[in-house]
Amino acid sequence: MREGQNNVIYRADYQAPGYWIDSVELSFDLDPAKTRVLNRMKLRRNLDAAPQPLRLDGEELNLARVLVNGQGTSFKLEDNQLVLENLPEGGDSFDLEILTTCQPAKNTKLMGLYVSNDSFFTQCEAEGFRRITYFLDRPDVMASFTVLLRADKAKYPVLLSNGNLVDQGDLADGRHFAKWVDPFRKPSYLFALVAGNLVAREQRIRARGGKEHLLQVFVRAGDLDKTEHAMNSLMASIAWDEARFGLPLDLERFMIVATSDFNMGAMENKGLNIFNTKYVLASQATATDTDFANIESVVGHEYFHNWTGNRVTCRDWFQLSLKEGLTVFRDQEFSQDLAGEASARAVKRIEDVRVLRTAQFPEDAGPMAHPVRPDQYLEINNFYTVTVYEKGAEVVRMMQTLVGREGFARGLKLYFERHDGHAVTCDDFAQAIADANPDSTLARLLDQFKRWYSQAGTPRVRASGLYDADARTYRLTLAQSCAPTPGQDVKEPFVIPVGLGLVGADGAELASGMHVLTQESETLTFENIGSEPVPSILRGFSAPVILEFDYSDAQLIALLAHDTDPFNRWEAGQRLAVNRALGFIRDAGVAARDIRLDPPFMNAMRAVLRHPTLDAAFKELVLTLPAETYIAEQLDVVDPQRIHAVREAMREQLARELAPDWEQAFEQHRESGAYRPDPVSSGRRALTGMALSNLCLAARASGDQVWPGKAYQRFKDAGNMTDRFNALAALVTSGSELAAPALQRFHAIFKDEALVLDKWFALQAGAPDRGGNVLPAVKQLMNHPDFNIRNPNRARSVIFSYCSANPGGFHRPDAAGYVFWSERVLELDAINPQVAARLARALDRWKKLVEPLRSAAREAIARVAARPDLSNDVREVVTRALAD
Ligand code: TRP
Ligand code: ZN
Numbered sequence: 001m002r003e004g005q006n007n008v009i010y011r012a013d014y015q016a017p018g019y020w021i022d023s024v025e026l027s028f029d030l031d032p033a034k035t036r037v038l039n040r041m042k043l044r045r046n047l048d049a050a051p052q053p054l055r056l057d058g059e060e061l062n063l064a065r066v067l068v069n070g071q072g073t074s075f076k077l078e079d080n081q082l083v084l085e086n087l088p089e090g091g092d093s094f095d096l097e098i099l100t101t102c103q104p105a106k107n108t109k110l111m112g113l114y115v116s117n118d119s120f121f122t123q124c125e126a127e128g129f130r131r132i133t134y135f136l137d138r139p140d141v142m143a144s145f146t147v148l149l150r151a152d153k154a155k156y157p158v159l160l161s162n163g164n165l166v167d168q169g170d171l172a173d174g175r176h177f178a179k180w181v182d183p184f185r186k187p188s189y190l191f192a193l194v195a196g197n198l199v200a201r202e203q204r205i206r207a208r209g210g211k212e213h214l215l216q217v218f219v220r221a222g223d224l225d226k227t228e229h230a231m232n233s234l235m236a237s238i239a240w241d242e243a244r245f246g247l248p249l250d251l252e253r254f255m256i257v258a259t260s261d262f263n264m265g266a267m268e269n270k271g272l273n274i275f276n277t278k279y280v281l282a283s284q285a286t287a288t289d290t291d292f293a294n295i296e297s298v299v300g301h302e303y304f305h306n307w308t309g310n311r312v313t314c315r316d317w318f319q320l321s322l323k324e325g326l327t328v329f330r331d332q333e334f335s336q337d338l339a340g341e342a343s344a345r346a347v348k349r350i351e352d353v354r355v356l357r358t359a360q361f362p363e364d365a366g367p368m369a370h371p372v373r374p375d376q377y378l379e380i381n382n383f384y385t386v387t388v389y390e391k392g393a394e395v396v397r398m399m400q401t402l403v404g405r406e407g408f409a410r411g412l413k414l415y416f417e418r419h420d421g422h423a424v425t426c427d428d429f430a431q432a433i434a435d436a437n438p439d440s441t442l443a444r445l446l447d448q449f450k451r452w453y454s455q456a457g458t459p460r461v462r463a464s465g466l467y468d469a470d471a472r473t474y475r476l477t478l479a480q481s482c483a484p485t486p487g488q489d490v491k492e493p494f495v496i497p498v499g500l501g502l503v504g505a506d507g508a509e510l511a512s513g514m515h516v517l518t519q520e521s522e523t524l525t526f527e528n529i530g531s532e533p534v535p536s537i538l539r540g541f542s543a544p545v546i547l548e549f550d551y552s553d554a555q556l557i558a559l560l561a562h563d564t565d566p567f568n569r570w571e572a573g574q575r576l577a578v579n580r581a582l583g584f585i586r587d588a589g590v591a592a593r594d595i596r597l598d599p600p601f602m603n604a605m606r607a608v609l610r611h612p613t614l615d616a617a618f619k620e621l622v623l624t625l626p627a628e629t630y631i632a633e634q635l636d637v638v639d640p641q642r643i644h645a646v647r648e649a650m651r652e653q654l655a656r657e658l659a660p661d662w663e664q665a666f667e668q669h670r671e672s673g674a675y676r677p678d679p680v681s682s683g684r685r686a687l688t689g690m691a692l693s694n695l696c697l698a699a700r701a702s703g704d705q706v707w708p709g710k711a712y713q714r715f716k717d718a719g720n721m722t723d724r725f726n727a728l729a730a731l732v733t734s735g736s737e738l739a740a741p742a743l744q745r746f747h748a749i750f751k752d753e754a755l756v757l758d759k760w761f762a763l764q765a766g767a768p769d770r771g772g773n774v775l776p777a778v779k780q781l782m783n784h785p786d787f788n789i790r791n792p793n794r795a796r797s798v799i800f801s802y803c804s805a806n807p808g809g810f811h812r813p814d815a816a817g818y819v820f821w822s823e824r825v826l827e828l829d830a831i832n833p834q835v836a837a838r839l840a841r842a843l844d845r846w847k848k849l850v851e852p853l854r855s856a857a858r859e860a861i862a863r864v865a866a867r868p869d870l871s872n873d874v875r876e877v878v879t880r881a882l883a884d
Contacts, residue, residue, distance in 0.1 A: 007872075011318040011375045017136055018052040019043050021143040022093065026133065030151040030195050032105035032115045039098045039133040041143070047091045054084040057130035057137040058100070059112075065099040082134045098134050107131070108790055108831045116261035117220065118155065119196025121274060125267060126317055126380045129188035139187040139314045140423040147180045149195060156195040158218065162186070162270045164252060182270055184250070185421065187313055192269030194218070194257045201227040205235060208242055213249055217280065218257040226281040229292055229677070230256060233299035240300070240334050245412055247307045256280065256299070260754055263792055263834050264384070266298050268305035275302070278755055278793060284675040284720040286756050289682035291721075296338065301331040312416065315423045317380045321372045321453070322426045324384075325392020329400075332393060344679035346566035347617045353541045353567070356394065358627045360386040361546070364458045365633065366844040367880040369485040373426050373453040378876040381834050387456075394544040395452045399433050401497045401542060402442040402449075402516070411436040426453050441495075441516050448518060449495040456485040459494050461517065463549040467532040474502060474529045476537075479521040480545075486883065493520050499539030499565070500524075505531050507562030514542070534558050539565040551575060557604050566618065573608065573622040576601055577650070581631050584646045585639075592645035597653050605654060609661045616669050617683025620690050625650055628807050632845070639850040644808030648768060655694035656701060666691035675720045682722070689726030696734035708736040715742050725759060732767050757786055758797040765801035767809070774809035775816055778802045789827065792835050799824050803842040810842070811849070815856035818843070822860045825874060826867065833871030840864065840877040858882070 022042045029036040043054070059080050066075050068087065076083040088094045107114035112131025113122050122132065130137040147161040153176040159168070163182030170176050200216040201224060207213060215234055217227045234256065241247040251271045262276035279298035282291055308330060309323035332352055336345045363369060363386055370383065372392045377383050400408040411433030418432055430450055434443040442449060459482040466475045478498060482491035494517075501512040510533050511526050526533075534555045538547045551559075551572075559572035584595045608614065608622045628647055632638045655662070669684040669691075692714065695707040711727045718724035728746055731739040743760065750756035765778050781787060781798050789795050803810050803821050810817040821842060828836035846857035864870070865878040 008376050008378050009380075011316070011373070014316050014318075016046060016049050017138065017141050018046055018049045019054050019136065019141075020046055021136055021141055023144040023146070024135075025146045025148070027148040028150065028193065030104075030120055030149065030156065032120075033103060034101050035104055035113060037100050037102065037133045039100070039135070041096045041098075041135075042093050043096055044091055044093045045087075045089075054087055054096075056082040056084075056098075056134035057127070058082055058134040059131045060107075061100040061102055061131070061134065063098070063100050063134075065097070067095075067097040069095050070097070080130070100133055102132065109834065110261055110263050110792070110832060111834070113193070114261070116259045117196075119194065119198065119259070120151075120156070121194055121196075121257070121259050121261075122192050122269075123263065123267060123274065124191050124269070125189040126384075127189075129191055132191075135188050137188050138316065139189055140316065142185040142187050142313070142421075142423065144185050145182045145191060147182075147193060148177060149180070149193060150175055150177045151195050155197065158194070158196055158198045158200075160192075160194040160218070160255060160257065160272055162190070162192055162272050184270060184310070186270050186310065187423065190268070190270045190310055190313075192267070192272040192274055194272065194274065197221070198257065199224055200255075201231050203231055203235065205238065207238070207248055209248060211248075211252075213238075213251070214253045216253070216255045218255060219277075219280065220258075223258070223277075223281055226283045226286065229282045229287075229295055230275075230280045230299055233296040234303060236296070236338060237300040237303040237334065240337060241304060241307070241330075244333070244337065245307075245330075245409055247416075250306070250311070254303075256302075260793065261791055263832070266302045268302045268309055270306070270310050273302045275299075276793065278758075281755060284677075286721055286750070286753050288722045288725055288759075289677050289685055291755075292677035293335070293682070297331045297335050300334040301327055304330040304334070307416070311421065312419045313423045315425050317377070317383070318374055319425050320374075320380075320383060321388045321392035321395070322424065322429055324389045325372060325394075326396050326429065328389050328393035329396040332397075339679045343566065343615045343618060344683075346570075347615070347621060347679065347683070349540065349567055350570050350621050352390075352393075354627075356386070356390045356544060357633075358630045360390045360544070361458050362629060362633055362845060363387055364391070364456060364485070365483070367486060367847075367883065368841065368844060368877065369456045371454050371456045371488075375487075379833075379837070379872040381873055382837055382876050391544055398452070398495075398497055398543055399430070399442055399449075401514070402495075403433060403437040403440045407437040407440060408433065426450075445495050445516075445518060448493070451492055451494050455482065455491050455494070456488055457482045457491060459491075459496065459543075459545045461496060461498070461538070461543075461545050461547050463535065463537050463547065465535050465549075467529070469532075472527065472529055474526040474533055474535075475523055476500075476526070476535055477521060477523045478515070478517050478537075480517060481520070486880070493518060494543075494545075496543045496545060498537060499542035501536040501539055501563070501565060501568075502526060502529065502533035503536055503559060503562055503564075504533055505558070507558065509564050512539075512564075536563050536565055536568045538568070538571075540567050541571075553579075553600055557600060560604055560608065560622075570618070570622055573604070574626050576604060578626050578631060578634060581626065581643075581646055581650060582634055584650075585631070585635065585642050588642075592642075592649040595646065595649050595653075597650060597657075602654075602657055606658055606661055609658060609665060615680070615683055616665075616687040617679060619665075620683065620686040623654070623690060625654075632807070632848070636848065637850050638845070638848045640807040640811035640853070641813070644769070648808075651694075652697055652701065655697040659695065659698045662691040662694045662698070666695065671723075685720075685722045685726070689722070689730070692727060693730040693733060696730040696736060700734045700736070708734070708738050711736070712738045712742060716745070721756070725763075729763055732763055735768070735770060751786070754793070758793050761787070761794065761797040762801040762805075765798045766806045769806070769809035772809075772812060772814075774802065774806060775812065775820060778809075778820070790831055792832065795828065795835060799828075800839060800842075803839060811853055813853075815853070815860070818856050818860035822864050825864050829871050829874050833873035836871065837873035837877050840874050840881075844881060846881065 025040040027038040104113045104115045111128035149159040159178035161180035167179040198218040200218045203215040256273045258275050258277045258280035260277045266275040308326045336348045414436040415432035434446045462479045496517040498515045502510040504510050556572045556576050563569040628643050669688045699707045711730045715727035
């Protein structure tokens, strides 16, 4: 059952397929225990490739029959491939018929055809189709699909596949059938089927061109009342892609189906997107503002794949960012455009950058570092990463910066003119954007720009300024470098767009513009500068780099107060906080409870909190201290306990000393009115939630029960999940005595809402550690009757919330967190290797840990690596972690 061999795949080894599959007719007799799949294909040799046997991929299949042009034939089965050698010569089409069976009910990997809550679902990206039938399971083989589904009518009244429903009817023995034809050729990874007892919210729309479309969101019967937001998000996505890029919906019917057992967020199967329930279901009673926002972006993301991914797909999996980086960029732009006004757009940008810096920068600096277009992999599922997705999106964003918004839209148009219906590479994409903008900086520097695709690691830009009062000039020097990453010792200079501004001592904007850094070091001179300015560098986070500049506190406070660029305004606050955190962390002689934040910092934070015109959402971002993982990245040796203690102490001091301001913020921003998850009202809820959390934290020291009491009241009375959950979290994170009754009550109210229970589990597994109390709590949670390690959402809510999102609780001096981690990685690997490999990455940065944590972590990883029966997924992660 397990893959034993060490088959690293290299990008340089790409070869066109030896055969093409023009069409495929699949007939399914669906049965959870044993599903029959009859696969009838029309193939022909690719005459541009060397003559070769046909090797079809297949995994965990029982082969019953193989016919070539209706006749029996000889074949071999060799390491998960069906090999056919005696095939017709020449370029003519021939028929190949294969009958197999598989066992969907036993499929715990959730790849291929599986059963969830008595319904059938498929997940084929990247290499799941081979678990359904033998096939050339690679994205550059595109076929026309016809699908016939047969199943018990009472148990599976809904039968769905890609494209258009062309026939349906009843069969003998209580069974029925449906026949679907996809009008578009597609690679196997975009195939999907769903069969089950589902209901749909339906919406008919008329597109700009006058065509009618049917939109459907399928869920389990009790969930229909939670589909309105997903449907609205889908309609907004369709309208946006037409308006911004001229890309229409190309199908008569577009379906979304939700399942609660899903390895990732969602999947863009042609015309039949399959989603994790987490990114579909929302009501004000069960979902937070963040959930609503995530649903909007994920629905957008999958819909936008219809063009960027499906109409034009990837030649091979090394090109994954061709569709993922581009589609993340598109979903980010979509959410920004929907957010509307400048401040809300900036908030979205800050949130996106925060993800990049807290998750992707560490990846780029760790053992799994890889270029946006990787050069090798053992298991492709390990490369659905923040680098391919989020950094890939930044690379596309830089292209838009270099050619302008209109130029970028022109480039995308040319991309579709050239490549519609084809499987292409990242080079093809960049070339189209450049060719549509021949006079642009991008076109001039294209080869150098493409280093963003080939070189891993986060570049550093070191900036320094020199003011000459006599000459009235300001000279700014920018120098770039990039540290080695595994397998890449030397890096060539990148093309780095640097958004720039100069802010005067009085706060006035003295200069602004964009500089494109291409050399290792360049110096810019600004003329006519009357007094020493403060440089505002990398405005809007114009490139995914680490910017170093020795700002004084006064300069940062000036930027925080005056910068016209909201991103850098926020960034100035973060720098003030990080500098302080690093100072306290290094000052090992001072106990965390004795650290004191200085008045200038407190005043700056207070000024933001009290600011009369700044948005609540923006205030909440400024007042959120940098994440522990982000602080850790700034250090060579990491003591997670010290980082946690220092950050908590800083938080407590902000809570106590700004208490009157928190109270005011809480009173001022309370929402009355009907619930709407728009950016303005969710920003207000975010800030009141933060205020409440701080007020409870402040009360912790004093023992005062007023605010915990108010939090409990709000928890009970809240009209929406955001306020309710924030109140609960305020009680839990402040360690209030009211936390336990609140948690109990919460569970009682929401015991039948799986997604809400996930929050309940995650909150407890991610709670601030107090004397090592979290690990025992996590172990207890795993014994809770509602815990189920086979459900990825539930496993993530407990195990990942602890191992990956609770550094203070996880990195225990007694190493018990690491032992727990290694046991869970192995336990999960036997169930679902994809999920196990994600968990395995929780110890990616072990080499930076302070002793004895470092040795203990290495031991735990080595214990996992020593197992002979690991999946490729986990083996690749732990092997890389241990390599020097
Ligand atoms: N292509 C999907 C997306 O980005 C994600 C995806 C890839 C996925 N492989 C998967 C989802 C496996 C679930 C399971 O939207
Ligand atoms: Zn995607």
